[in-house]
Amino acid sequence: MAVFCAVLIVLALWLIATHQRFIRLNPYLLHVFFFVLGTVHVTLSLRVPTSPTDISQLVHERREVSLVGILARSPEITSERTTLLMDIHGVCDATGQVTRAEGLVQLSLFAPPPSWLVPGGFFITRAVVGPVASYGVPGVFDYQEFLSYQGIRASGWIRSPALIMAVNRLLEPNWIEKISFFPERIRFSLSRFLAATMPPHVAAGYQAILLGERANLSPGVMENFKASGSVHLLAISGLHMGLVAFCCTLLISWFLRRSEWLLLHFSVNKVSALLSLVPLTFYAVIAGFNPPVVRSLIMVSTFVFALLVDRQWSVVNNIAIAAFLVLAVDPRCIFTTSFQLTFLAVLSIALFMPDLAKVIEQAPRGNTSFILRVGHAFKKWTVLSLLISIAASLGTAPVLAYQFHRISFVSPLSTILIEPFLCFWSLLFGLAASLLLDVPVLAKMLFSLGGKGIDISFAIADRCARIPWASIWVPTPAVTTIFAWYGALFLWARRRMFSVRMLAIGSVLCVSLGAAPLFSVADKQQGSSLTVLDVGQGSAIVIELPGHEAILIDGGRKQGMSATGVDVGESLIAPFLWHKRIDRLSAIVCTHPDDDHYNGISFLLRQFRPKTLWLNGYESADKGYLVMLNSAKALGIETKVPMPGAVLLQSEGASLSALTGGQEGGRVVEGAGGNNQSLVLRFTHGHSSFLLPSDIEKETESLLAKSQTLSLQADVLVAPHHGSATSSSEIFLEAVAPRYVAISAGQNQTGHFPAPEVMERYTKRGLVILNTAEKGSLFFQTDGNEIEVKSFR
DSSP states (O other), X not given: OHXXXXXXXHHHHHHHHHSGXXXXXXXXXXXXXXXXXXXXXXXXXTOXXXXXXXXXXXXXXXXXXXEEEEEOSOOEEOSSOEEEEEEEEEEEOTTOOEEXXXXXXXXXESSOOOTTOOTTOEEEEEEEEEEOOOOOOTTSOOHHHHHHHTTEEEXXXXXXXXXXXXXXXXXXXXXXXXXXXXXXXXXXXXXXXXXXXXXXXXXXXXXXXXXXXXXXXXXXXXXXXXXXXXXXXXXXXXXXHHHHHHHXXXXXXXXHTTOHHHHHHSOHHHHHHHHTHHHHHHHHHHTTTOHHHHHHHHHXXXXXXXXXXXXXXXXXXXXXXXXXXXXXXXXXXXXXXXXXXXXXXXXXXXXXXXXXXXXXXXXXXXXXXXXXXXXXXXXXXXXXXXXXXXXXXXXXXXXXXXHHSEEESSHHHHHHHHHIIIIIIIHHHHHHHHTTTTSHHXXXXXXXXXXXXXXXXXXXXXXXXTSTTSEEEOOOOOXXXXXXXXXXXXXXXXXXXXXXXXXXXXXXXXXXXXXXXHHHHXXXXXXXXXXXXXXXXXXXXXXXXXXXXXXXXXXXXXXXXXXXXXXXXXXXXXXXXXXXXXXXXXXXXXXXXXXXXXXXXXXXXXXXXXXXXXXXXXXXXXXXXXXXXXXXXXXXXXXXXOOTTOEEEEETTEEEEXXXXXXXXXXXXXXXXXXXXXXXXXXXXXXEEEEEOTTOOHHHHHHHHTOSSOOOOOSEEXXXXXXXXXXXXXXXXXXXXXXXXXXXXXXXXXXXXXXXXXXXXXXXXXXXXXXXXXXXXXXXXXXXXXXXXXXXX
């Protein structure tokens, strides 16, 4: 109904704007018209499919089914897994019933795919499929939304390549379908050629800049590019398209200028620019025509056509036209970080164009020698490149801070050092070699020559990343701070437009607006909060006390089948803390040395510098645990083992204490496993209490329940051992007598975490059961009397 009303408004505005009486209102009505039209377009594009045959409507929960369909995209193959995108035609369940289905499903296979499987191939596979899982943690990357933008609303995994079988199609694909899969088959052939002929790191570099696939880049290389602020060079963007267009235009122009007839009858520069769209389109083909590539192609094409109609200097208008065309194709792009960074970078460069023009207009004085002219040109274009890089960095800094919580101070330097080797040398050699895959010897030679540029680029990124304070991690900036930044940027870039008085007033306003969040944060928090973060199969609990004291209890999760999983501290816990504008932790507690409780703590020690790291005192030979201890030692963070009853943190009527201590004087259960040696903590604020028993099992539960000196009663119980069958005994639940039970468990652990018999005990006692696998992160807010419960999914 809302969309229908909006359409009527658009039609009404159009009729009014075309009426002669309202001709003066046309410019204003035009803005409203496009705004309403864009709103309708976005609303329609964001609608979730409601067709009963859509795969998202057929798999409401994760289950094993047989899928029939087409491989829609070139497989993304790494050393650990293969990612397949399947266009579904049908679903067959356990009963053998086949249901017509449609939609895209992303499947993981922890092995190489069958050699016969190519884009466009029709096949059947047995897979565990369900809705796309995403962590319900405020401030983190929304993977579900990311895939939804690509039309992917279901995901899963295939247990073995043996479960993938080719199927003969009843109807031969038509010529349109064959053509549609041609780009993906080129990409697949190129990817296999690179993997077979190039060293792994060189192949990974080419896959990034040619195919837009960064999965094979090592974590070390990615970290170097992130720290040096040059990771954007590893993603296909308007920069890459622009450089390819520039080089191709120069090359084509050189050839065309060999003809006197062409020089007399045509504008060689315009013809060259127009012909450069041919190699650009080829680049877009091998890059897969994914949204960022299409966006970059549209953007560069807009500037090429602006040159054809002699409007190349209307930079802001051209940027607006490019943005309009991109959003007309896919309005959801406006919500993507890549779109925002691309256009903010270009707008920032345009904003500083008057200053950049002065550098461009500089010419050597008098009659100078050829060597001096070359030296002057080199100096001028180096300074210009650095200034452009600085302008782009200033324009994108707030978005980088908001989305990635990281800013690099060496980004302008690293960009101008890496760009010639990666985006000129390697990219151009790679594109030339891609045209010659049918001549393997020549293609391999060109790829090898371009590979030297990749080696040099990786070395420069490594050196820049090692510079002290090359990058810093920052909390999420407030919206007012972002507006203040851009206001100040505009004032500085266009300072000649304003009087000294106006500049002073504007500066004061920007400073006031930017500093406003600091005063709001400075106000002391009156209540306390306990947050059980949705980290999957693991544990991470953040407690905030009055006065902005904060402590983290555990920080880890199971990594699954991947040997090099994403750091939960960097990807989930730290972004949440920064989102809450917490930049310092008073302490971190590691209740026991199980990796699903500590494998994200090392990163958090470096970024949040707590005064104390509390441990249970039991040793572990696990490499990750030793790395955590060494990090604490290197940072000068004191490690302590609490005694029973020790207060770990307290502030204004709220306190966190240890009911059981560690090995140095703690309560030890003879013959019990490592879980039973976990620190058991109790948090209280006024009349509200929370019990955090970590992974203890029935032996320790019984010991605690029978104690005459310990008070276990709590309003909120964090389920022991993630709700497993070995914990939550009747005697323990009787002693705690909670109203709420919070379970920290993964989304694919049904039947184990929590166990059915444990859920039955909770239900029998009438407890309010909250599971992170279902609800996302759980928030308990208390003023010392009442407890308010919220969740985030």
